[in-house]
Amino acid sequence: QRVNLSGVMGAHLVRRYVTEPDTEPDPARKYEFDPQFGFPERKEREMVASQEQMNLAQLPLEQRDYCAQYLLKLMKCKRDNWPNFLACKHERHDWDYCEHQDYVMRMKEYERERRLQLRKKRIEAQAEAA
Amino acid sequence: MTSTSLTMASSLIIIFTLLSYPVLTTLAPKPRRPDWALSHAKTAVKLAFFISLLPLFLFLNEGAETIVTSWSWMNTGTFDINISLKFDHYSTIFTPIALYVTWSILEFASWYMHSDPHMNRFFKYLLIFLIAMIVLVTANNMFQLFIGWEGVGIMSFLLIGWWHGRADANTAALQAVVYNRVGDIGLILAMAWMAMNLNSWEMQQMFAASKNLDLTLPLLGLILAATGKSAQFGLHPWLPSAMEGPTPVSALLHSSTMVVAGIFLLIRMSPLLETNPAALTICLCLGALTTLFTATCALTQNDIKKIVAFSTSSQLGLMMVTIGLNQPQLAFLHICTHAFFKAMLFLCSGSIIHSLNDEQDIRKMGGMHHLTPFTSSCLTIGSLALTGTPFLAGFFSKDAIIEALNTSHLNAWALTMTLIATSFTAIYSLRVIFFVSMGFPRFNPLSPINENNPTVINPIKRLAWGSIIAGLLITSNISPLKTPVMTMPPLLKLAALIVTISGLLIALELASLTSMQYKPTPRLTPHHFSNMLGFFPTLIHRLTPKLNLALGQMIASQTIDQTWLEKTGPKATFSSNLPLITTTSNAQQGFIKTYLTLFLMSLIIAALAFID
Numbered sequence: 047q048r049v050n051l052s053g054v055m056g057a058h059l060v061r062r063y064v065t066e067p068d069t070e071p072d073p074a075r076k077y078e079f080d081p082q083f084g085f086p087e088r089k090e091r092e093m094v095a096s097q098e099q100m101n102l103a104q105l106p107l108e109q110r111d112y113c114a115q116y117l118l119k120l121m122k123c124k125r126d127n128w129p130n131f132l133a134c135k136h137e138r139h140d141w142d143y144c145e146h147q148d149y150v151m152r153m154k155e156y157e158r159e160r161r162l163q164l165r166k167k168r169i170e171a172q173a174e175a176a
Numbered sequence: 177m178t179s180t181s182l183t184m185a186s187s188l189i190i191i192f193t194l195l196s197y198p199v200l201t202t203l204a205p206k207p208r209r210p211d212w213a214l215s216h217a218k219t220a221v222k223l224a225f226f227i228s229l230l231p232l233f234l235f236l237n238e239g240a241e242t243i244v245t246s247w248s249w250m251n252t253g254t255f256d257i258n259i260s261l262k263f264d265h266y267s268t269i270f271t272p273i274a275l276y277v278t279w280s281i282l283e284f285a286s287w288y289m290h291s292d293p294h295m296n297r298f299f300k301y302l303l304i305f306l307i308a309m310i311v312l313v314t315a316n317n318m319f320q321l322f323i324g325w326e327g328v329g330i331m332s333f334l335l336i337g338w339w340h341g342r343a344d345a346n347t348a349a350l351q352a353v354v355y356n357r358v359g360d361i362g363l364i365l366a367m368a369w370m371a372m373n374l375n376s377w378e379m380q381q382m383f384a385a386s387k388n389l390d391l392t393l394p395l396l397g398l399i400l401a402a403t404g405k406s407a408q409f410g411l412h413p414w415l416p417s418a419m420e421g422p423t424p425v426s427a428l429l430h431s432s433t434m435v436v437a438g439i440f441l442l443i444r445m446s447p448l449l450e451t452n453p454a455a456l457t458i459c460l461c462l463g464a465l466t467t468l469f470t471a472t473c474a475l476t477q478n479d480i481k482k483i484v485a486f487s488t489s490s491q492l493g494l495m496m497v498t499i500g501l502n503q504p505q506l507a508f509l510h511i512c513t514h515a516f517f518k519a520m521l522f523l524c525s526g527s528i529i530h531s532l533n534d535e536q537d538i539r540k541m542g543g544m545h546h547l548t549p550f551t552s553s554c555l556t557i558g559s560l561a562l563t564g565t566p567f568l569a570g571f572f573s574k575d576a577i578i579e580a581l582n583t584s585h586l587n588a589w590a591l592t593m594t595l596i597a598t599s600f601t602a603i604y605s606l607r608v609i610f611f612v613s614m615g616f617p618r619f620n621p622l623s624p625i626n627e628n629n630p631t632v633i634n635p636i637k638r639l640a641w642g643s644i645i646a647g648l649l650i651t652s653n654i655s656p657l658k659t660p661v662m663t664m665p666p667l668l669k670l671a672a673l674i675v676t677i678s679g680l681l682i683a684l685e686l687a688s689l690t691s692m693q694y695k696p697t698p699r700l701t702p703h704h705f706s707n708m709l710g711f712f713p714t715l716i717h718r719l720t721p722k723l724n725l726a727l728g729q730m731i732a733s734q735t736i737d738q739t740w741l742e743k744t745g746p747k748a749t750f751s752s753n754l755p756l757i758t759t760t761s762n763a764q765q766g767f768i769k770t771y772l773t774l775f776l777m778s779l780i781i782a783a784l785a786f787i788d
């Protein structure tokens with residue numbers, strides 16, 4: 047009789063506040079499980095754009111993320127191609143795609159944390175039943 | 177000084193000179209030429225616009241932002257007030273847009289006000305307003321901003337009350353001044369706090385010195401200032417009342433430039449705002465409430481200018497929502513695109529009003545699409561841009577705002593309010609077009625309809641071009657300072673469009689009901705709420721002054737007199753002495769027994785005192 051909420055928009059909110067409030071992770075807080083848990087080898091992400099490059103471009107703090115190299119290329123393209131403001135579509139797409147992949151990565155991390163929490167709950171329930 | 181900053185500063189000084197020259201020459205006793213308004217005032221603004229393009233192109237080409245501090249004005253040992261001009265991204269883009277819109281409005285005003293005997297004075301007031309606005313926008317310190325702020329407030333008062341023989345116009349002007357004054361309390365509070373705690377009114381010093389301080393109080397002051405100037409809920413009634421002024425005034429002040437001054441202040445202070453989540457939430461909720469409330473009020477108004485005024489107020493609420501989302505650049509983008517299409521909506525309304533012999537009630541218009549095709553087409557273009565039709569000017573700003581709203585981790589109530597207000601925008605825009613352009617004329621056939629006048633057509637045409645391409649131009653040339661979130665489910669992405677189209681369909685359905693026989697029993701309560709502007713003016717405009725004046729009267733005439741007379745003065749002496757007097761005279765009744773008792777008691781007390 048469980049309602050299948052997967053694929054419904056706002057499902058995470060229903061889970062968080064109504065159906066599974068104790069296992070749903072809070073994105074504002076740090077996640078409980080170790081990033082390496084369950085993976086044979088996992089490297090930490092590395093910034094491609096260096097700090098001097100970002101400093102020279104005077105990037106605001108929020109834009110200094112893992113996609114900053116594409117943003118720097120975009121800024122350079124725009125500066126070089128002005129007044130042709132229609133020019134830098136490819137660089138803009140690269141930056142947008144990198145940010146999109148970053149967003150998808152964050153969604154996957156959230157889902158991983160949620161499933162690990164559910165697994166933890168199942169294990170605890172089994173231990174109690176035994 | 178590098179050549180870029182020198183060029184930018186010189187351009188602005190030339191602009192100020194160009195704009196002040198027509199104003200100052202009117203101080204001479206010789207009367208002006210009959211076409212002074214067109215030949216001097218409008219030409220000055222047109223030239224100023226082209227000159228202001230120079231800093232804009234320098235900024236776009238080089239990304240150059242400069243701050244020019246030119247004149248030490250009042251300097252003490254620790255506190256400096258200088259004339260300081262800031263050419264950053266916001267002022268460099270806003271100044272050409274303001275000048276372009278003003279150029280078009282001045283050209284239109286030379287037709288609209290041509291029968292006015294004091295047209296030259298009108299143009300002079302508009303020029304003074306423009307100078308004050310540019311002072312506000314290029315200010316790098318709070319003092320200069322305050323000069324511009326008060327300047328635009330005063331010119332708004334003078335221009336709203338232009339037809340000062342009309343009592344309603346005077347009331348509206350006074351309303352504008354009083355509501356703005358309440359907002360100014362907030363601004364002065366913020367300025368005083370900053371002078372005391374940050375020891376400076378220069379923006380750079382303020383941002384640097386405020387890193388770890390709790391800024392809630394000055395931010396609340398700034399939000400109050402923005403509420404007053406930008407007609408947010410609570411201090412909003414002056415904006416629809418300001419439609420008593422001539423249409424060029426409404427187009428310039430109360431749609432494009434003056435009312436955005438409050439939002440502009442918050443954009444300037446955004447480095448302070450972004451550290452304080454409480455202030456951001458206040459902005460968000462206030463903006464959401466404003467945009468929904470004023471959109472609701474716009475649904476049932478019958479005066480075309482009032483509908484556009486409430487539309488302006490609704491868009492200002494949307495800008496406040498954007499600031500609450502911590503996206504000042506998007507709010508600024510909406511200011512720029514909104515200036516074009518809202519000014520054009522006002523100019524089209526003005527053209528229609530004059531064509532119908534000063535008829536402003538949309539129930540008495542109709543069929544204008546056949547009679548003034550150009551004007552009604554531009555009305556349609558402006559309304560489409562306002563509702564956020566894809567790829568017109570409004571789309572780039574409005575859709576970006578709603579996407580940012582949908583993808584942010586915040587208040588769902590504010591989100592719902594804003595989406596409902598977006599659909600209401602479509603509804604009242606369609607209502608205007610349905611009543612004005614479509615159908616058959618509901619006015620007398622003898623109307624001085626003639627839109628075939630280049631003084632009317634050219635400004636509207638220029639603003640129409642702006643409404644179409646400004647969004648694309650600005651977003652393509654400016655790099656975003658905050659990364660936009662582009663990943664969202666399709667429903668969220670299309671939310672603004674779906675809400676607008678559903679509003680449009682509802683409005684079409686409602687409009688078609690007017691020609692059917694089926695008349696359901698009307699539910700009057702929502703209509704009354706909307707038509708009477710939520711009863712806000714009805715309740716507040718009489719009640720608050722009455723309570724305050726009654727309190728003042730009570731204090732002045734009764735409380736003070738009562739205090740000095742009865743509590744501390746002669747009557748107090750009387751009332752404190754009376755018990756003593758009563759007791760004493762009650763004791764001395766003439767009874768020998770009382771006297772004997774008293775004599776014996778004092779004897780005993782004296783004896784006891786002497787024994788010990």
